[in-house]
Amino acid sequence: MTPVDLTKLPEYLKHQRWFAGKAWPIKSVSVVDHVTLDSGPCAFSLAVVEVAYELGHPERYLLPVKPSAEGIQDALEEVDCLRSLFQLIREQRSMPSSSGRVQGEWLSTQDGLIALPDPLPVRRLMVEQSNTSVVFGEKVILKIIRRLEAGVNPEHEMGRFLATRTSFRSTPMLLGALTLEGNAGATLALVHRFVPNAVDGWKYTLEQFRRAGELTGPFLEEMRELGRRIGQLHHALASVSDDPAFAPEPLLQEDLQRWSASILGEMGKTLADASRVHVDIDNQRERLMDHARRLAHVTPSGQKIRIHGDLHLGQVLRSEGQWLIFDFEGEPARNFTQRREKYSPMRDVAGMLRSFDYAEATVMLEGNSPGPRLAPCREAFLEGYREVTRGAAFLPADEASFGTMLRAFELEKLLYEVRYELQNRPDWVRIPVQALLRMEEPT
Numbered sequence: 001m002t003p004v005d006l007t008k009l010p011e012y013l014k015h016q017r018w019f020a021g022k023a024w025p026i027k028s029v030s031v032v033d034h035v036t037l038d039s040g041p042c043a044f045s046l047a048v049v050e051v052a053y054e055l056g057h058p059e060r061y062l063l064p065v066k067p068s069a070e071g072i073q074d075a076l077e078e079v080d081c082l083r084s085l086f087q088l089i090r091e092q093r094s095m096p097s098s099s100g101r102v103q104g105e106w107l108s109t110q111d112g113l114i115a116l117p118d119p120l121p122v123r124r125l126m127v128e129q130s131n132t133s134v135v136f137g138e139k140v141i142l143k144i145i146r147r148l149e150a151g152v153n154p155e156h157e158m159g160r161f162l163a164t165r166t167s168f169r170s171t172p173m174l175l176g177a178l179t180l181e182g183n184a185g186a187t188l189a190l191v192h193r194f195v196p197n198a199v200d201g202w203k204y205t206l207e208q209f210r211r212a213g214e215l216t217g218p219f220l221e222e223m224r225e226l227g228r229r230i231g232q233l234h235h236a237l238a239s240v241s242d243d244p245a246f247a248p249e250p251l252l253q254e255d256l257q258r259w260s261a262s263i264l265g266e267m268g269k270t271l272a273d274a275s276r277v278h279v280d281i282d283n284q285r286e287r288l289m290d291h292a293r294r295l296a297h298v299t300p301s302g303q304k305i306r307i308h309g310d311l312h313l314g315q316v317l318r319s320e321g322q323w324l325i326f327d328f329e330g331e332p333a334r335n336f337t338q339r340r341e342k343y344s345p346m347r348d349v350a351g352m353l354r355s356f357d358y359a360e361a362t363v364m365l366e367g368n369s370p371g372p373r374l375a376p377c378r379e380a381f382l383e384g385y386r387e388v389t390r391g392a393a394f395l396p397a398d399e400a401s402f403g404t405m406l407r408a409f410e411l412e413k414l415l416y417e418v419r420y421e422l423q424n425r426p427d428w429v430r431i432p433v434q435a436l437l438r439m440e441e442p443t
């Protein structure tokens with residue numbers, strides 16, 4: 001018997017913030033796996049539903065639901081259900097599902113020994129996000145993943161790697177996870193340490209940029225510190241050679257050629273779409289293509305390593321005078337296999353630099369006066385990064401290659417941002433478009 005009323009599901013999904021398919025007509029929905037949890041004070045089911053569209057690929061979603069005569073009731077609205085879900089992970093329980101198995105995982109790390117209050121206070125996080133997050137006892141945060149993808153979840157994999165194989169601690173540590181094994185296999189939920197009173201780097205930087213005059217010395221020192229943290233993250237990600245998913249690999253000419261070709265390919269479609277709203281962008285095509293072409297001709301040096309993959313100011317937290325890096329899931333528009341590819345760490349550096357430009361553009365659009373913000377911020381961040389990565393095997397060996405790769409990856413990120421904004425925040429497309437227009441001739 002299916003735990004969800006399938007006839008009501010299409011309408012229900014269309015009203016959920018996390019449902020990505022609102023714009024497309026649904027052909028059918030089905031439950032591909034489910035498990036019922038009825039041992040605690042809240043009986044509910046975890047159902048994996050597949051949504052087939054009239055056009056395009058099917059998608060899978062996780063629905064924690066309670067039986068209800070009125071239709072579909074989200075179990076995550078009930079404190080008892082949330083506690084039961086968390087306990088499943090904490091107690092590492094394993095339960096058969098209709099076509100596989102649900103497995104709770106709790107890491108046996110120092111952080112995993114965390115003591116939690118009993119009864120456990122529960123608070124739903126009310127932020128705009130693509131998943132659902134819940135804070136327990138102000139000490140741990142459970143993220144219930146809504147849209148499920150096949151394959152190894154990069155956030156789960158990276159979190160486990162950092163917690164168990166490295167000494168990198170500038171991240172809210174992964175504590176546990178809930179996994180569905182079998183045909184519909186996927187990571188269903190993740191538990192991390194909760195960072196109290198944290199401000200995300202985006203809000204933090206905007207506040208500083210909004211202040212009149214020059215950026216303060218202490219803020220620029222914080223940006224240098226952020227650069228150091230990212231450098232240390234790259235050292236940690238490159239530190240293990242006995243795990244094929246993480247072992248650094250030499251950067252080859254064919255990697256550079258492949259990345260260059262991929263940027264050129266993305267450019268074709270992206271600029272065509274962008275030129276519908278910004279006519280002058282098409283005139284820049286040749287100049288921009290040159291940046292991408294040059295990447296293919298860099299003399300290969302350095303390594304490919306696992307990287308954060310979607311690094312921007314919204315992926316770092318500022319708490320108690322420290323930077324913490326989080327959200328290792330990679331770019332949402334790419335599939336898990338692409339997100340887990342090893343890359344040059346310069347790609348992360350480029351991502352963060354793009355974020356400073358977004359912050360500058362945002363404060364200018366708000367009507368703040370121009371000021372020397374962007375260049376000092378970039379310089380401070382790069383200084384910090386280079387300070388801790390000097391001579392690192394994963395970086396290009398010479399300055400010229402460093403510069404060419406950085407510009408090519410900034411271009412790649414800019415094109416990604418154009419596509420992201422066209423789809424999600426059309427008013428903001430001008431931010432990456434203006435930056436593309438400003439990009440200098442390659443030297």
Ligand SMILES: Nc1ncnc2c1ncn2[C@@H]1O[C@H](COP(=O)(O)OP(=O)(O)O)[C@@H](O)[C@H]1O
Pocket residue numbers: 125127128129130131132133141143172192193194195196198200314326327
């Ligand atoms: N460990 C944490 N400690 C404190 N706040 C967090 C933590 N993890 C996430 N958050 C907050 O929750 C928000 C959403 O988290 P995120 O992992 O980015 O979810 P999603 O993948 O659904 O976007 C973040 O922007 C941040 O403000």
Ligand SMILES: O=P(O)(O)O[C@H]1O[C@H](CO)[C@@H](O[C@H]2O[C@H](CO)[C@@H](O)[C@H](O)[C@H]2O)[C@H](O)[C@H]1O
Pocket residue numbers: 202310312313314327330331332351354355356358359417420
């Ligand atoms: O946070 P996500 O992992 O969902 O990342 C996506 O959304 C980001 C926006 O929230 C987007 O980032 C872009 O906008 C940011 C300002 O809002 C800016 O700081 C980033 O530099 C810029 O790329 C990100 O690209 C997208 O993957």
